Amino acid sequence: MPGKHPVSRTGARAIAAVAFLLVLVPVFLILPSGARTDIQHIQAGDMIFIYEQNLDITGLRTGANPVTALRKYRNDDPTLGVLREVPVPDDTSFSPDPDIFGGQLGIYYAYNPTSGVMNSVYVSTPSVSVDAVLANPNHVYSLAGLTIPQGTRIAFKISSPDVGTSYHAGSLYPATVDLVLTTPGGGEVSSIQGMDFTAMNLTGAFFYTDDAGRPGAITLDGLEQGTYTVQAKWRDPSSFVDRAPDSNLVSFIVGKSTAFQTTPTPAATPVITTAATTVPTQAAVTTLPVTTLATTPSPAATPSTPPPTQPATTPPAGTAQPSPTPAPMGTWIAILSPAIALLLLKARGRP
Numbered sequence: 001m002p003g004k005h006p007v008s009r010t011g012a013r014a015i016a017a018v019a020f021l022l023v024l025v026p027v028f029l030i031l032p033s034g035a036r037t038d039i040q041h042i043q044a045g046d047m048i049f050i051y052e053q054n055l056d057i058t059g060l061r062t063g064a065n066p067v068t069a070l071r072k073y074r075n076d077d078p079t080l081g082v083l084r085e086v087p088v089p090d091d092t093s094f095s096p097d098p099d100i101f102g103g104q105l106g107i108y109y110a111y112n113p114t115s116g117v118m119n120s121v122y123v124s125t126p127s128v129s130v131d132a133v134l135a136n137p138n139h140v141y142s143l144a145g146l147t148i149p150q151g152t153r154i155a156f157k158i159s160s161p162d163v164g165t166s167y168h169a170g171s172l173y174p175a176t177v178d179l180v181l182t183t184p185g186g187g188e189v190s191s192i193q194g195m196d197f198t199a200m201n202l203t204g205a206f207f208y209t210d211d212a213g214r215p216g217a218i219t220l221d222g223l224e225q226g227t228y229t230v231q232a233k234w235r236d237p238s239s240f241v242d243r244a245p246d247s248n249l250v251s252f253i254v255g256k257s258t259a260f261q262t263t264p265t266p267a268a269t270p271v272i273t274t275a276a277t278t279v280p281t282q283a284a285v286t287t288l289p290v291t292t293l294a295t296t297p298s299p300a301a302t303p304s305t306p307p308p309t310q311p312a313t314t315p316p317a318g319t320a321q322p323s324p325t326p327a328p329m330g331t332w333i334a335i336l337s338p339a340i341a342l343l344l345l346k347a348r349g350r351p
Contacts, residue, residue, distance in 0.1 A: 036169045044119035047166035049126045050101065051243045054093045060110035060119040067091035067118065070108040078109055078117040085111075096123060126167075126244045128160040128177055128202070130232040132252050135217035136210050147253040150225075153217045156197075158232055158247075159206040173201045176236040177247075179209070184226025184254075192218055199235055223254050 036046050043059040060067050067088050074080040084104045088094055091110075101123060110118035132143040135153035143154060156179060163175050179197035181189050190198045195215040200207075210217040232247035234240040 036166075039167075039169045039172065039174060042121060045121070047122040047124055047162060048096055049124055049163065049167065049240075050096050050098050050105075051126060051239045052237075053095045053239045055095065057088070057091045057094050057110065057121070060091070060121065061112075061115070062118045063115050065112040065115040067110040067112060069111045070121070070123075071111045071117075072104055072106065072108050076107045098125070124162045124166075126160075126163050126175070126234075126240050128158065128163070128232050128234070128247045130159075130179070130230055130247045130250055131157040132230055132250050133157050133208070136208065139208055143252045144250045145252065147255040148220060149255050150220050150223065152220045154220060155208050155210040155217045156230060157206060157208050158200065158202070160202045161205045164202040164204045164206070167202070173203045174236055175202045175234075175240065176200060177202065177232045178235050180231050180233055182229040182231075184224050184228065220254050225254050225256070227251055227253050 037043060040054065040056055041059060042048055042055050042057045048055060048057075057067055068091075069088055070086040071078075071082050072084045072086075074083055084102060086100050086108065088110075105123045105125060107120050108123055109120045112118065133139050133155055134141040134143065135155045139155065139157065148154065158177065158179070160175070160177075164173075167173070167175050176199045178190050178199065181192060181197075183189065190196070195218070197209065197215050200209075200214070207214065209215050229249050229251045231249050234244055234246060
């Protein structure tokens with residue numbers, strides 16, 4: 001049509017591609033990539049951890065200018081105000097210290113006064129937790145604080161969501177922990193029933209010690225009765241060992257040899273006993289207080305006529321529903337009159 005310039009199919013595809021990139025690129029700049037190409041060399045979107053040492057963050061540059069600071073912005077939006085600025089004296093050897101971050105973790109953008117805002121990283125803190133559970137396939141049963149009979153098979157759950165998923169380069173997972181079990185007598189052991197629970201690599205958000213490739217399950221057999229406490233302690237890297245907090249403490253009690261039930265006991269079927277099944281003797285009746293004797297027939301004993309049948313709210317099966325009442329003829333005439341008049345006017349106007 002004259003005066004209009006429709007967009008060609010090629011132009012429409014180009015516009016759609018540009019719009020897609022405008023939405024997708026900021027997402028890649030913000031979200032952590034989840035894996036490093038090298039454990040010390042940081043790229044855009046990687047997750048770094050407090051207490052790490054001598055990180056090379058030159059991969060966050062967008063040009064030749066070095067990273068001079070890491071900035072945290074309001075709502076993670078570089079167009080809004082700066083919440084915190086962390087100085088970077090040397091972007092080839094940067095050590096994230098908790099004091100300079102002041103507890104404000106999350107997304108930080110690399111910054112240079114000349115280049116402006118550059119690529120981002122996610123700053124987290126290394127953490128690990130532990131729990132005592134029944135052995136496979138009953139991992140859902142936590143044993144924390146419970147008394148466990150001897151003969152029960154148990155395992156331990158080690159969790160480290162951030163370190164286990166982000167602190168690695170390809171198949172290299174350098175973060176490891178030792179499992180330390182404190183006995184009722186106060187001794188600490190990491191080798192239990194011939195299984196070594198040291199230097200276990202954190203290769204995921206969590207794992208169980210009886211998973212394939214892990215030390216295995218423990219059978220509580222012939223152990224001293226009393227309270228046992230378990231904790232996961234950092235073994236690698238050395239900076240985590242020196243400064244990062246170890247896991248929580250979980251205690252359980254080893255008791256006597258009795259069956260340990262892993263499924264709930266079905267509730268017993270209640271037995272209903274009616275008054276008619278028990279006939280009191282004459283002696284028992286005479287000793288009842290006078291106030292308990294019934295002076296009027298009980299409701300159960302009072303004959304009564306059945307209540308009148310209430311009318312059904314829906315018609316019985318097989319009963320036809322009444323047809324809707326048709327609209328009066330006058331109503332149809334009122335509705336159709338304008339249409340009829342319009343047709344007559346058109347008919348008159350024809351030659």
